[in-house]
Amino acid sequence: MPVVDLDTGDNHSTSIGLSDAAYDAGSLPSLLPIYYKYIFPFGPYCKWLQYGSSSTSRSEFSHREFSFTLQNDIYVRYQSFTNQQELEKELQRMNPCKIDIGAIYSHPPKDHNKFHSGTFKALTKELVFDIDMTDYDDVRKCCQGAEICIKCWTLMKIAIKVLHRALTEDFGFSHILWVYSGRRGVHCWVCDSKARTLSAHARSAIVEYLSLIQGGNLEKRVALKEPVHPYIRNCLDVVKTYWLEYGLKTQDILGNDNDVDKVLKLIPDANIRDELSKDFKSSSSSSIERWSKLRESCSKVFNLDKKNRKVKYAALEIMLEYCFPRLDVNVSKGVNHLLKSPFCVHPKTGRVCVPIDVENVDSFDPFDVPTISELCFQVEKNNEKTAGDSIAESTPKKARVCHLYKKTRLQDYMLVFDKFLSKLLQEDCKTNAIEASDLKGDF
Amino acid sequence: MQFGGTPKQAVRRRNRRLQLNANLDDCSYPHNLMMYNDPPTMNITLQEFEAFAFERVKVLHYLDSLSVSAVKNSQTYNAKLTEFLRKNYPGFLLQNGGDRDVSEAELEWRRRDHISHFILRLAYCKSEELRRWFLEKELDLFKFRFLQESMNSVQSFLRQNNLTYTPISDDEKERFRPFLTKISLEVTEAALEKTFFYRVPFVEVLNLVSSRRVFLYQGDAFVPQKEFLSIISNQFREHLSKALTLTARSLPELEEDDRLLPILCSFNKNALSTAYDPKRNEGKVSVNDLDDMSQTSYPLCMRQLHRALKDTHHLRHWGRMQYGLFLKGIGVTLEESLKFWRQELGKGIGEDKFDKEHAYNIRHNYGKEGKRTNYTPYSCMTIITKNPPAAQDHHGCPFKHTSPDLLRQKLRSYKTSNDVIDEITDLVKGQHFQIACQKYFEYTHKLEDSSFQVTHPNHYFDESQKILKDEKVPRQQNNQDKNVTKFAPNWSMPNSQKEDKSNLTEEKKFNNEWEDSTLEQMMMEYSEE
Numbered sequence: 003m004p005v006v007d008l009d010t011g012d013n014h015s016t017s018i019g020l021s022d023a024a025y026d027a028g029s030l031p032s033l034l035p036i037y038y039k040y041i042f043p044f045g046p047y048c049k050w051l052q053y054g055s056s057s058t059s060r061s062e063f064s065h066r067e068f069s070f071t072l073q074n075d076i077y078v079r080y081q082s083f084t085n086q087q088e089l090e091k092e093l094q095r096m097n098p099c100k101i102d103i104g105a106i107y108s109h110p111p112k113d114h115n116k117f118h119s120g121t122f123k124a125l126t127k128e129l130v131f132d133i134d135m136t137d138y139d140d141v142r143k144c145c146q147g148a149e150i151c152i153k154c155w156t157l158m159k160i161a162i163k164v165l166h167r168a169l170t171e172d173f174g175f176s177h178i179l180w181v182y183s184g185r186r187g188v189h190c191w192v193c194d195s196k197a198r199t200l201s202a203h204a205r206s207a208i209v210e211y212l213s214l215i216q217g218g219n220l221e222k223r224v225a226l227k228e229p230v231h232p233y234i235r236n237c238l239d240v241v242k243t244y245w246l247e248y249g250l251k252t253q254d255i256l257g258n259d260n261d262v263d264k265v266l267k268l269i270p271d272a273n274i275r276d277e278l279s280k281d282f283k284s285s286s287s288s289s290i291e292r293w294s295k296l297r298e299s300c301s302k303v304f305n306l307d308k309k310n311r312k313v314k315y316a317a318l319e320i321m322l323e324y325c326f327p328r329l330d331v332n333v334s335k336g337v338n339h340l341l342k343s344p345f346c347v348h349p350k351t352g353r354v355c356v357p358i359d360v361e362n363v364d365s366f367d368p369f370d371v372p373t374i375s376e377l378c379f380q381v382e383k384n385n386e387k388t389a390g391d392s393i394a395e396s397t398p399k400k401a402r403v404c405h406l407y408k409k410t411r412l413q414d415y416m417l418v419f420d421k422f423l424s425k426l427l428q429e430d431c432k433t434n435a436i437e438a439s440d441l442k443g444d445f
Numbered sequence: 446m447q448f449g450g451t452p453k454q455a456v457r458r459r460n461r462r463l464q465l466n467a468n469l470d471d472c473s474y475p476h477n478l479m480m481y482n483d484p485p486t487m488n489i490t491l492q493e494f495e496a497f498a499f500e501r502v503k504v505l506h507y508l509d510s511l512s513v514s515a516v517k518n519s520q521t522y523n524a525k526l527t528e529f530l531r532k533n534y535p536g537f538l539l540q541n542g543g544d545r546d547v548s549e550a551e552l553e554w555r556r557r558d559h560i561s562h563f564i565l566r567l568a569y570c571k572s573e574e575l576r577r578w579f580l581e582k583e584l585d586l587f588k589f590r591f592l593q594e595s596m597n598s599v600q601s602f603l604r605q606n607n608l609t610y611t612p613i614s615d616d617e618k619e620r621f622r623p624f625l626t627k628i629s630l631e632v633t634e635a636a637l638e639k640t641f642f643y644r645v646p647f648v649e650v651l652n653l654v655s656s657r658r659v660f661l662y663q664g665d666a667f668v669p670q671k672e673f674l675s676i677i678s679n680q681f682r683e684h685l686s687k688a689l690t691l692t693a694r695s696l697p698e699l700e701e702d703d704r705l706l707p708i709l710c711s712f713n714k715n716a717l718s719t720a721y722d723p724k725r726n727e728g729k730v731s732v733n734d735l736d737d738m739s740q741t742s743y744p745l746c747m748r749q750l751h752r753a754l755k756d757t758h759h760l761r762h763w764g765r766m767q768y769g770l771f772l773k774g775i776g777v778t779l780e781e782s783l784k785f786w787r788q789e790l791g792k793g794i795g796e797d798k799f800d801k802e803h804a805y806n807i808r809h810n811y812g813k814e815g816k817r818t819n820y821t822p823y824s825c826m827t828i829i830t831k832n833p834p835a836a837q838d839h840h841g842c843p844f845k846h847t848s849p850d851l852l853r854q855k856l857r858s859y860k861t862s863n864d865v866i867d868e869i870t871d872l873v874k875g876q877h878f879q880i881a882c883q884k885y886f887e888y889t890h891k892l893e894d895s896s897f898q899v900t901h902p903n904h905y906f907d908e909s910q911k912i913l914k915d916e917k918v919p920r921q922q923n924n925q926d927k928n929v930t931k932f933a934p935n936w937s938m939p940n941s942q943k944e945d946k947s948n949l950t951e952e953k954k955f956n957n958e959w960e961d962s963t964l965e966q967m968m969m970e971y972s973e974e
Binding site for chain 1: 624626627628629630647648651652654655656657660661662663664665762801816833835836837847848850851
């Protein structure tokens with residue numbers, strides 16, 4: 003299939019065979035060069051990481067650690083770049099399978115060997131969260147491990163809504179970027195400057211505030227104590243909106259006998275357990291009917307003895323156990339922790355790590371996220387169309403190239419990123435303007 | 446604060462310094478609680494130096510052992526601590542009198558408090574682990590003493606330390622009423638009127654945030670009066686942490702002093718007695734024996750990890766760390782360890798992937814990569830308090846991190862008798878995890894009542910092996926009793942009493958003055974500006 007080389011304008015046939023857009027992991031090495039040359043949105047990406055650096059603080063970008071995973075699983079750390087150009091060039095040279103973003107250090111990471119281990123240190127980094135579907139394996143029937151489906155994806159929707167509300171309303175953060183991890187989870191980047199300067203201790207504390215699920219080998223992970231904190235009440239509000247559809251219909255948590263046993267184990271009252279067990283196993287009622295019965299039994303017992311606090315919240319505890327966000331504190335705790343960069347390509351699925359519009363969480367479909375092969379295919383096709391187009395010819399080649407992603411499906415997701423970015427830069431502009439006027443002494 | 450200086454300056458300072466027992470007035474110690482902002486500037490004898498420090502260290506060590514068996518600030522904890530302090534350091538039980546005049550004796554106690562704290566800073570600033578230990582114990586002590594004070598006393602303490610906060614207005618309280626009443630059992634609708642709330646940035650009360658004991662709004666925490674301790678503790682902790690780091694940096698200058706160094710070293714040796722020297726058993730264990738040993742000599746935590754590894758051929762990070770370092774401690778060499786992990790993890794992810802992803806980390810643990818730290822196996826304290834296991838993890842302390850029902854089930858599957866299981870369950874309920882482990886050790890080794898206290902999985906293993914190999918009767922391992930060091934200073938004559946100076950020769954006089962000035966100089970240098 004003839005293809006115009008966008009740099010030289012030559013025609014030549016492609017050796018890639020992009021005749022259809024289905025992704026196959028074997029073709030990744032040949033697709034990545036195209037991706038990094040024509041699709042990766044360097045402009046907005048670097049604008050983000052520069053945080054609107056004014057002339058006084060260029061170090062935001064140049065002191066940032068990146069790490070690359072290359073072909074053959076070679077992993078290189080402490081990469082750093084002075085500007086967008088350098089980053090572009092390096093990515094186009096190395097074509098890494100994966101890029102991680104680390105902290106902003108006291109010195110350019112690529113020079114780290116020149117410094118005594120005491121002087122070179124991580125200074126700031128975004129507050130990040132990683133929510134991984136494998137952490138929910140014990141409460142989802144439809145899939146296990148790396149597999150996800152549209153049914154259990156609801157868990158991610160719940161997690162995003164719960165966390166986003168808490169981060170904005172409780173903690174007062176405003177610049178939050180949610181990104182699809184490419185396969186089985188989501189990442190959250192909190193980019194406020196207040197967030198970037200948080201200590202490891204503060205980050206741990208935030209995760210603990212947000213967490214409800216106890217780890218370890220427990221049979222019952224959630225125990226609500228009086229009084230129930232407003233944060234948990236807010237979470238319950240979110241979970242309730244999904245419970246009927248997700249818990250009772252798609253996950254069908256009281257469907258068969260095994261499921262029933264699993265759920266009943268979470269009720270801390272042997273009488274109720276026995277009663278419901280007999281009832282459910284002898285009838286063929288639906289999960290919805292059974293859930294009603296379960297709630298009734300618990301409230302009946304509680305109404306008889308208001309001191310029996312154990313059953314008061316039993317039903318809510320079950321809902322939370324099945325739906326509440328499960329966070330990995332180790333990802334969020336460390337200021338120097340490396341997390342996969344947005345706009346990476348996941349090698350197993352080929353999907354791009356795209357931003358998620360938090361205002362429209364319910365309509366995000368992880369199975370509709372563009373793959374790298376689809377995007378490369380689109381770019382090639384578009385190029386055929388514009389080849390020979392006079393307007394396209396008159397635009398400088400460089401300008402054409404860096405906006406090519408806008409003509410692919412990636413642009414739908416870039417709108418989300420653009421919104422996030424403009425809000426972020428507005429804020430930084432304000433702070434920079436204040437700094438500048440302070441320096442000038444002009445109020 | 447002056448830093449360093451020439452001998453001339455030292456002489457000048459010496460001439461300006463406060464005399465012993467003079468100038469001890471309310472101004473230097475306005476409150477019996479202190480934030481230890483400024484170092485002491487008077488003279489003390491070497492005897493006092495060692496004695497003051499020793500007294501305080503005893504208290505800190507007692508706090509340490511108490512925290513294993515009682516929940517902090519619970520009634521039992523407070524009662525036991527009060528009892529101990531009554532006998533050993535009544536000065537810490539003094540409450541601030543407020544407006545009444547402070548007695549000589551009370552001032553003397555405050556002075557000792559002040560000096561001993563700063564001496565221990567020198568002793569405990571050298572390593573990260575020591576600093577952390579010291580910080581935690583001082584914080585525990587501070588909190589205990591703070592809670593003894595009356596409201597008025599607290600207010601004056603806050604004022605003196607420039608920690609003033611303004612309570613929120615009634616309007617704000619009204620606005621947030623539905624939320625403020627849903628935080629703690631004490632602040633009910635009725636009590637809301639009388640409770641003061643302070644709106645502070647959430648970073649100032651992280652421990653309240655992490656346990657959800659405050660209402661958060663737009664990055665601010667609404668802290669009720671009672672929880673003020675958290676704000677203060679945070680300040681205390683931050684301040685002390687910075688100070689310790691600074692002290693550590695100035696420490697090299699102390700290296701040349703051979704009077705103070707031995708004293709200082711003897712204190713922190715005890716604090717780390719629970720650390721395990723990995724070289725002790727090197728080469729003694731082969732990986733073929735691990736299965737058997739996991740059932741006979743491993744503590745439960747390691748047996749759990751070994752089992753999980755063998756069954757699933759997979760362990761997550763902290764599980765690999767906890768178990769891997771334990772293996773190093775029991776004597777598995779690097780080569781054997783690599784062989785073992787490759788065999789087990791290899792069955793899960795394939796040997797190639799093992800080489801790529803895990804071999805480096807194992808070599809790192811043995812100190813063969815990176816900055817070549819020879820990591821020590823985790824102690825019980827570390828396992829119990831750090832890195833709580835998440836849903837798919839198998840590390841941690843089974844007595845703490847496994848639910849009681851599952852623990853019973855597990856013990857039953859290991860053929861433990863029901864009586865012992867009941868005993869263990871009771872101990873676990875009372876949060877006595879290490880004692881529960883001890884009970885299990887006694888049961889499995891058919892001992893009546895040993896005084897072996899479990900503080901480290903590798904100690905457990907060593908003791909077990911000794912018994913099984915019939916080497917020794919279980920010895921009285923008293924890791925908890927750190928008061929073993931008798932007060933036996935090894936210098937000859939204390940000689941810096943001013944009154945006696947007229948009897949000394951010129952030479953001795955000069956030596957005394959030099960010694961005193963170095964102490965003072967040191968105190969000045971090791972403070973913050």
